[in-house]
Amino acid sequence: MQDQRLMIPGPTPVPQSVLQAMARPMMNHRSKPFAEILEDCTDGARWMFQTRNDVFILTTSGTGGLEAAAVNVLSPGDRVLALVAGVFGKRWADICQAYGADVERVEWPLGQAYDVERVKEALAKGPYLVLLMTHNETSTTVLNPIAEIAALIRRELPDALILVDSVSGLGTADLPVDALDLDIVVAGSQKAFMLPPGLAYLAVSPRAWEAIGKAKAPRFYFDLVRARDFKAKGQTPWTPAISVFYAMQEALRHLRAEGLTAIFARHERLAMGLRAGVRALGLELLVKDDAIASRAVTGVWPPAGVAANDFRKVMQDRFGIVLANGQGPVQDKIFRIGHLGHVGELDITSCLSALEIALVGLGAKIELGTSVAAAQTEFMRAAAPEPVAAR
Numbered sequence: 001m002q003d004q005r006l007m008i009p010g011p012t013p014v015p016q017s018v019l020q021a022m023a024r025p026m027m028n029h030r031s032k033p034f035a036e037i038l039e040d041c042t043d044g045a046r047w048m049f050q051t052r053n054d055v056f057i058l059t060t061s062g063t064g065g066l067e068a069a070a071v072n073v074l075s076p077g078d079r080v081l082a083l084v085a086g087v088f089g090k091r092w093a094d095i096c097q098a099y100g101a102d103v104e105r106v107e108w109p110l111g112q113a114y115d116v117e118r119v120k121e122a123l124a125k126g127p128y129l130v131l132l133m134t135h136n137e138t139s140t141t142v143l144n145p146i147a148e149i150a151a152l153i154r155r156e157l158p159d160a161l162i163l164v165d166s167v168s169g170l171g172t173a174d175l176p177v178d179a180l181d182l183d184i185v186v187a188g189s190q191k192a193f194m195l196p197p198g199l200a201y202l203a204v205s206p207r208a209w210e211a212i213g214k215a216k217a218p219r220f221y222f223d224l225v226r227a228r229d230f231k232a233k234g235q236t237p238w239t240p241a242i243s244v245f246y247a248m249q250e251a252l253r254h255l256r257a258e259g260l261t262a263i264f265a266r267h268e269r270l271a272m273g274l275r276a277g278v279r280a281l282g283l284e285l286l287v288k289d290d291a292i293a294s295r296a297v298t299g300v301w302p303p304a305g306v307a308a309n310d311f312r313k314v315m316q317d318r319f320g321i322v323l324a325n326g327q328g329p330v331q332d333k334i335f336r337i338g339h340l341g342h343v344g345e346l347d348i349t350s351c352l353s354a355l356e357i358a359l360v361g362l363g364a365k366i367e368l369g370t371s372v373a374a375a376q377t378e379f380m381r382a383a384a385p386e387p388v389a390a391r
C-alpha cells in the first residue's frame, strides 16, 4: 500500500510542518495576535506578487478571487476584452458577463498561447475598460506571455485595467506585478503557496482603486473598500479561515528560505525534466513548444491503444499517484501531471518510473527506464553549476 501522492494542479502536496501549523487552537480574529498574523501573511503575499500595491487575502477559492476582481471594478455595460485560451479564461469572461459587462472574447485554439498579432487586432476594436488574461491556463497547460501582452496593452490603451488570473501561475513563473504595471492579479492558496484551499490573494494597483471608486456592480462579501477599511484595523470584514493563515505563515518561511528566483527555476526544471521524459517515450505533449509550456502542469496524450482514464486508474490504484483528467475538449482524452508547490525532482522521476510500468501493463511498446534517464539528464543539465570564468 502506497501513500497517496497528489500530482494534480491543485490542491498540491502540503509540507508536514505546514499541516502541523494548522493544528493550533483557534483565536479571536478581532485581536492583536491575529492582526500580526494578517500583516505577516499580507507582507508575504506582497513578496510573492513582487508588488508594493495593496494586497488582500480573501477567504474563498480562486474563483472567488476572480469574482472579487470583477465586481469591484465593473459597472453594467462596461466593455471588457477577455483573452480566452481555455476553461479558466472562459470562466472569468463568464463572471464579468454575469455582472452585466459587455464582454468581447478572443479565443485561441487548444494548447496555444496568446499572441501579439491577434491581441493587437482585438484592441483596435476598443476602447475597453478592462482586459482579462490568464497567466497559467491550467486546462490547456499553457503559460501565456503576460509581459509581452501587457506591454502591448499599455501602449495601445494606457488607461485600461489589466486583470490577470494567476491562480495557478503565481510562484511557478516570474510575474513581477509592479514591473509589468498590472492592475489586479489573483492567486490562490492551494497552488504554489503549498497550502490547503481556502484563501485567494488579490494585488490591487492605484489605477484599480480609481476604478473601484466608480464601479457600480453589486457586491457585498467581496467589497474591497470594506476589506481595506478592516485591514486598516488589522482585521478582515468576515471570519477568515484562521487555520489556513497559520499554515501560510509557516509556508512563507519555506518559500522565503528558498527565494523567488530559485522557486521559479525549480518549477522550470521540473517541467522541462518531465517533458524530456515524456518525449523520450515518443508520447505527444499537449503543448509542443517549451517556451509556452506551463511550469505548473503538463498535458500528455496517451499512446495509441491506451485510454487516458484507464492509465490514470492504474497510476492511482497501483502507485497511489493521483493525476488529473483533461478539461474542456480534451476531457477523458489526455492526462495532466501537476508539478507545482511542494514538489521536487524525485517526484518527477518516480512519477515517470510509475508511468512506464503502467503503460507497459496497458500494452504500450516502450522501453523501461527511457523516460527516467531523459529526465535525469535534463535535471543534471539544468542544475549544472555556472562555468568558472577564465581569468
Ligand SMILES: Cc1ncc(COP(=O)(O)O)c(C=O)c1O
Pocket (backbone or CB within 6 Å): 009, 010, 061, 062, 063, 064, 088, 134, 136, 137, 138, 139, 165, 166, 167, 168, 169, 188, 197
Ligand atoms: C487558472 C485558474 N484560474 C482559476 C481557478 C479556480 O480556482 P478555484 O478552483 O480555487 O476556485 C483555477 C483552479 O484550478 C485555475 O487553475
